[in-house]
Amino acid sequence: MGKKLANKVAIITGAGSGIGQATAILFAKEGSKVVVVDRDPEKGSETVNRIKENNGDATLILSDVSKDSDVQDMVKKTVDQHGRLDILVNNAGIFREGDAVKATEADWQDVLAVNLTGVFLCMKYCIPEMIKSGGGAVVNVASEAGLVAIKNQVAYNVSKSGVVALSKSTALDFAADNIRVNCICPGRTLTPLVEEVINSSENPEATRRTLSEDRPLMRMGKPEEIAAGILFLASDEAPYTIGAVLSIDGGYTVP
Numbered sequence: 001m002g003k004k005l006a007n008k009v010a011i012i013t014g015a016g017s018g019i020g021q022a023t024a025i026l027f028a029k030e031g032s033k034v035v036v037v038d039r040d041p042e043k044g045s046e047t048v049n050r051i052k053e054n055n056g057d058a059t060l061i062l063s064d065v066s067k068d069s070d071v072q073d074m075v076k077k078t079v080d081q082h083g084r085l086d087i088l089v090n091n092a093g094i095f096r097e098g099d100a101v102k103a104t105e106a107d108w109q110d111v112l113a114v115n116l117t118g119v120f121l122c123m124k125y126c127i128p129e130m131i132k133s134g135g136g137a138v139v140n141v142a143s144e145a146g147l148v149a150i151k152n153q154v155a156y157n158v159s160k161s162g163v164v165a166l167s168k169s170t171a172l173d174f175a176a177d178n179i180r181v182n183c184i185c186p187g188r189t190l191t192p193l194v195e196e197v198i199n200s201s202e203n204p205e206a207t208r209r210t211l212s213e214d215r216p217l218m219r220m221g222k223p224e225e226i227a228a229g230i231l232f233l234a235s236d237e238a239p240y241t242i243g244a245v246l247s248i249d250g251g252y253t254v255p
């Protein structure tokens, strides 16, 4: 069987850790030329090294997806190097606790800047290059928190609902240009982001249990399980799929 992403040039944001890293490694195995984008040089380099150790094709671009000039620079460097762009995975994201009273304005602005404006900016500058390449696929990583409200994370809930809406809206706007935009809603997945929440809690073991057992499958997801869904939406196996919202959440959002 041929590789699913042979010679496709893919930008993956937040690819230095967790779901983004697993996606970058899977894409490289499937033959993609992977552009690892992260704002953290050490994490980004780790992903690139892991791909290269397995004879994959990866380059690192340091970029903060919430900054317009960084995103423009990221797209220019990608096209200068590879001559085209086929896939964009908007995965970079941050989390802050807090309800509408306790969250600071900085928490609110930071979460929206990375999780929502970052997705907007990356699509804004990548889609024109994908159109020049004859079309392409965008996969935006939202969350179960974009489908149902979860307590004490108001900014995150709002940012991820925004990503769902932004994905559907952009799917309609660029369907005629052969750009497929879709969205994935992971459930709680054991990544460094979630490890940080667990380790900073008062009773990490109890928190780990609670965070695992609040859904029908009674466990957290693995980054590779989310990456498999991202691969499907990004690949030619989903040619008739646009504006879809794919939940991979152990049943958390099943009504």
Ligand SMILES: NC(=O)c1ccc[n+]([C@@H]2O[C@H](COP(=O)([O-])OP(=O)(O)OC[C@H]3O[C@@H](n4cnc5c(N)ncnc54)[C@H](O)[C@@H]3O)[C@@H](O)[C@H]2O)c1
Pocket (backbone or CB within 6 Å): 013, 014, 015, 016, 017, 018, 019, 020, 037, 038, 039, 040, 043, 063, 064, 065, 066, 091, 092, 093, 094, 114, 118, 141, 142, 143, 144, 185, 186, 187, 188, 189, 190, 191, 192, 193, 194
């Ligand atoms: N882990 C979960 O339970 C879970 C559940 C649902 C959705 N998600 C979403 O999946 C995505 C990945 O989450 P994760 O758990 O793998 O996180 P993570 O913290 O392990 O990795 C996120 C990566 O993004 C990078 N990053 C953060 N802000 C950035 C910015 N402004 N510009 C560029 N890079 C930036 C970080 O340096 C890091 O390498 C996020 O959008 C997150 O909201 C995660």
